[in-house]
Amino acid sequence: MKLHEYQARDILARQGIPVTGGGVATTPDDVRRIAEAIGGRVVVKAQVFVGGRGKAGGIALADTPADAEAAARRILGMNIKGLTVEKVLVAEAITYEREIYLGVVMDRATRAIVLMASAEGGVEIEEVARTNPDAIVKIAAHPMLGLLDFQARDLAFGIGLRDARQVRQFAQIASALYRIYMETDATLAEINPLVVKADGSLQALDSKIVLDDSALFRHPELEALRDSSDEPEAERRAREAGITYIKLDGDIGCMVNGAGLAMATMDVVKLYGGEPANFLDIGGGAGKEKVKAALQIILSDPNVRAVMFNIFGGITRVDEVARGIVAALAEVPTSVPMIARLVGTNEVEGRRILAESTLIPAATLAEAAEKAVAAARTS
């Protein structure tokens, strides 16, 4: 789950990281009032979950409250890469001398939480990694002791900071960002840019926090920050039902158990000349209700011309899946052809349940894909 810039900024501020003051607004009037309260030059920033806001015109500098209001009129309601801007952050415009990057991520290869810093801030870190990988300094926090103070100082020295006061402040910010990463159960926490002001002090101008969906159960306060505005309706329903669903552009709906098999099923559909309409993993041990919800979500996509079930039972019981399919079809009758390939745990019972339905059986994944592609062409 992604947090908005202003939500991340508030979390940074609570951990003592210097951020720019200001507020969030949804109307041009509110933007003017916030700009008046700040006094002086402000920046108006669109709050949407996409990169490249600045290039798209979603960020504007304003010298007066009236200018800020005018900028807000332009930015609010604007469409950036398919998302409508509903909120803007109005913050004091800061002058600074240079930009630094600071981020905390998980490194799978070393199985550690890694802090990354670069003297080349202000651009995406992936870009720096491509063009000038030596400009990125990385330090792995200890798996049990966490980020040690000397490591945070090493990071500061590593990006060329030398002034004792500046090194101390950078180390404090790095430690605070690491703490935020751990305490919020993030998968990414970054400040970009962290700017160096004329007096040598540091300040976070923009930040990004992405939370681990698997850890939200213990963070109701963070779950409450969820903004579903960029989440398609079907994906929201799937998430609430505990299903992973990602809509794609094709016409063959897929229901599969297991992420690996779901990806492979999409690959096979494509290999047989079809286009998958979605990725859908009902997860391990899905019961009747989940299967029913999944089928309704697949059928809510008007592009779907055939549905293919590929279930290889292990922890998932094939008879439960069959019951879910039958229950869903009883509630939402449809003329969309369905191809079922169900094998594994309790498969005999599963096939018995489906024998009375109109589903087209298939013995193998390839046969199911072939039949689904043919059915989608003729339906």
Add this chain to the structure above:
Amino acid sequence: MSILVDSGTRLLVQGITGREGEFHTRQMLAYGTNVVAGVTPGRGGQRAIDGAVPVFNSVAEAVAATGANVSIIYVPAPFAPDAIREAAAAGIALVVCITEGIPANDMVATVRYVHERGSRLIGPNCPGLLTPGQAKVGIIPGNIAIPGPVGVVSKSGTLTYEAVDALTRLGIGQSTIVGIGGDPIIGTTFVDVLALFERDPATRAIVLIGEIGGRAEIDAAEYIAAHITRPVVSFIAGQTAPPGKRMGHAGAIISGGEGTAQEKISALEAVGVTVARLPTDIAQLVRERL
């Protein structure tokens, strides 16, 4: 021969009285696995699975009473990291965690702790292991596998069943099937399992099933080039996955143009691995290379 689990496995089930734990313990017993104990804190002294398995309050108690040497975990995600640590602390040599949805950051310290205790962790978010004819430790359906010369290692659960089923249909058996799990941080990697298969005289070919995201398959390719003498056949899932979308597994995401299926397929092919286009083609390719 086999790796990690066999007829000498004395299995302990953590979470044996839960819905999944109970269901799959029955399946493991039916397969002939030697399930010696169960653990559910607060249920010590009871017997589970129609009286067949004694239940203990802690892993340490269960180990002392039964000599359990492998543990399998069916505990819900919020409690699973503690269950893993408890098993490692009690001296269990091999800990297998089936649980899906464990917060990724919890696994950082947990994996380190397990290593420090000298235990090996498989998973989390994995289907476990199966040594056909000897022991089923996890949820891999026993009826799809037969004993034989092919070692199978995979990040995925059900996709592995697909490949194993196809092997069995061609009459090609398996030495051991290992599901390592699809999370970003796992206890045992492709490279670890490849090393075990290379040392196992009964394993004459290896099947490696990977997916998009991370670079574990690239590391595996480098290891294969340097250390593996047996033929390797592979399949990489997610060739049609769009970038930036997490495809179910927490680990399966193409980010910043890295971790694509094509990149992995190229790395594996460059070191002589045969990469299948369909998961069901794996079996035929193994037959050709045996």
